[in-house]
Amino acid sequence: MDFSLTQEQRQHVETVARFVRTMILPGILEREKGHAFPEDIIAKAWELGIMNLSIPASLKGFEVDAVTSALIIKELAYGDSGIATSVMCNDLANVVIARHGTEAQQGAFLQRFVAAPLLASFCLTEPGAGSDNMAMTSFMKKTQDGRYLLNGAKCFITNASFASQFTVFCKIGSPGGAFMACVVVPRGEGDREEVEVSPTRGRRIRLAAGGSVWTGKEEEKLGQRLSNTASVTFEDVVISPDQIIGDRRRGFQYVMDVLDYARPMVAAIGVGLARRALDLTLEYTKQRRQFNSRICDLPVARDTLVKMWKKVETAELALMKAAWLTDQGDPDRGRYASLAKNAAAEAALFCAAEGLHLHGGYGFMGEYEISKLARDAHIIDIYEGVREVQDMIIGRELV
Numbered sequence: 165m166d167f168s169l170t171q172e173q174r175q176h177v178e179t180v181a182r183f184v185r186t187m188i189l190p191g192i193l194e195r196e197k198g199h200a201f202p203e204d205i206i207a208k209a210w211e212l213g214i215m216n217l218s219i220p221a222s223l224k225g226f227e228v229d230a231v232t233s234a235l236i237i238k239e240l241a242y243g244d245s246g247i248a249t250s251v252m253c254n255d256l257a258n259v260v261i262a263r264h265g266t267e268a269q270q271g272a273f274l275q276r277f278v279a280a281p282l283l284a285s286f287c288l289t290e291p292g293a294g295s296d297n298m299a300m301t302s303f304m305k306k307t308q309d310g311r312y313l314l315n316g317a318k319c320f321i322t323n324a325s326f327a328s329q330f331t332v333f334c335k336i337g338s339p340g341g342a343f344m345a346c347v348v349v350p351r352g353e354g355d356r357e358e359v360e361v362s363p364t365r366g367r368r369i370r371l372a373a374g375g376s377v378w379t380g381k382e383e384e385k386l387g388q389r390l391s392n393t394a395s396v397t398f399e400d401v402v403i404s405p406d407q408i409i410g411d412r413r414r415g416f417q418y419v420m421d422v423l424d425y426a427r428p429m430v431a432a433i434g435v436g437l438a439r440r441a442l443d444l445t446l447e448y449t450k451q452r453r454q455f456n457s458r459i460c461d462l463p464v465a466r467d468t469l470v471k472m473w474k475k476v477e478t479a480e481l482a483l484m485k486a487a488w489l490t491d492q493g494d495p496d497r498g499r500y501a502s503l504a505k506n507a508a509a510e511a512a513l514f515c516a517a518e519g520l521h522l523h524g525g526y527g528f529m530g531e532y533e534i535s536k537l538a539r540d541a542h543i544i545d546i547y548e549g550v551r552e553v554q555d556m557i558i559g560r561e562l563v
């Protein structure tokens with residue numbers, strides 16, 4: 165087995181590392197404190213070709229294999245895991261179109277992301293349907309003219325306030341329908357669209373094709389404050405058959421397919437965050453002295469640093485194996501994606517918490533980046549399937 169990177173992969177890593185050093189890390193704490201959505205950084209990431217990694221080259225997209233995209237996202241998350249989440253969310257929303265959409269749908273719904281730095285949202289989770297996606301009640305019902313009306317409420321949706329397009333999973337026929345469909349809801353051009361703001365319900369976008377999309381107030385989050393998260397409600401949204409991706413009864417299989425693709429990417433976010441926590445802690449404990457010694461030379465503290473390094477390296481190995489199996493189309497790739505996600509979440513949580521501890525009281529202060537990482541790390545263990553759901557997948561496949 166060859167662990168070396170190709171010349172192209174090395175170039176990608178160097179490009180992202182430079183971008184992180186020059187555009188993301190300087191002033192990151194001030195930016196985060198201000199909760200200012202980093203549109204300038206997203207636009208630059210688009211310009212550099214480090215987002216939309218699932219859009220096929222035939223559409224002039226930046227499609228790369230899973231190993232390369234894991235390397236890119238890991239490096240981006242080293243700068244900020246919230247920005248990496250926003251950037252990666254385009255692929256979470258678009259990969260199902262790239263894989264199961266017709267040529268015409270790919271042209272209509274993917275080309276626009278190649279042409280401009282737009283954002284997409286992946287709308288699966290609902291207030292009553294988190295880990296158990298099939299419990300969702302959003303649904304679309306056929307009308308006499310052969311089109312459908314989509315109604316339902318989604319929550320915790322990344323990029324929602326800035327999205328130009330929503331990939332939505334919903335039941336067919338009724339809220340309790342047995343089948344799930346995947347549909348795409350694009351917003352119109354700015355001048356063809358009416359937007360109004362309600363103090364209680366948020367922002368209403370009246371779609372030119374009919375119906376409204378409401379996006380709620382931006383969520384106040386513990387961490388990843390540079391990613392945007394809000395609820396999305398669909399009200400009598402008119403869906404024509406050419407907005408339905410693939411077989412309209414196979415939405416659940418498409419969700420599984422998307423998550424198999426995306427879990428190594430979340431693992432990459434976790435590994436990037438964990439390595440940043442390790443590097444910051446090494447830097448700090450090498451210069452801070454107590455008991456006439458550098459903190460990093462105190463035996464018990466050294467032991468913690470070793471444990472942190474081991475978690476990062478092990479999680480990275482699990483990530484690379486999962487990404488490699490994804491590229492091979494291996495039947496066991498889902499199980500390894502779950503392993504990588506859990507290992508990365510564990511590394512991120514451990515390194516951020518222990519790193520903060522090794523900073524002593526300073527780690528508890530807002531002006532030390534490690535305190536931000538300790539807040540950010542929790543979500544790695546939650547989104548795209550909580551730890552227990554990953555274990556459920558591994559267990560099911562094992563036996």
Ligand SMILES: Cc1cc2nc3c(=O)[nH]c(=O)nc-3n(C[C@H](O)[C@H](O)[C@H](O)COP(=O)(O)OP(=O)(O)OC[C@H]3O[C@@H](n4cnc5c(N)ncnc54)[C@H](O)[C@@H]3O)c2cc1C
Nearest residue numbers: 286287288289294295320321322393546547548549550552
């Ligand atoms: C910042 C953020 C961004 C997000 N972005 C998106 C997005 O873009 N699109 C989207 O669709 N969703 C998104 N989500 C939703 C996210 O995927 C869900 O929050 C997650 O899947 C968990 O669902 P839940 O919050 O309803 O928790 P629940 O399903 O209610 O789970 C709560 C807890 O119960 C336990 N539990 C659950 N299931 C099991 C089980 N089978 N066995 C044992 N214990 C279990 C676990 O301890 C779990 O943490 C986002 C969430 C956040 C916080």
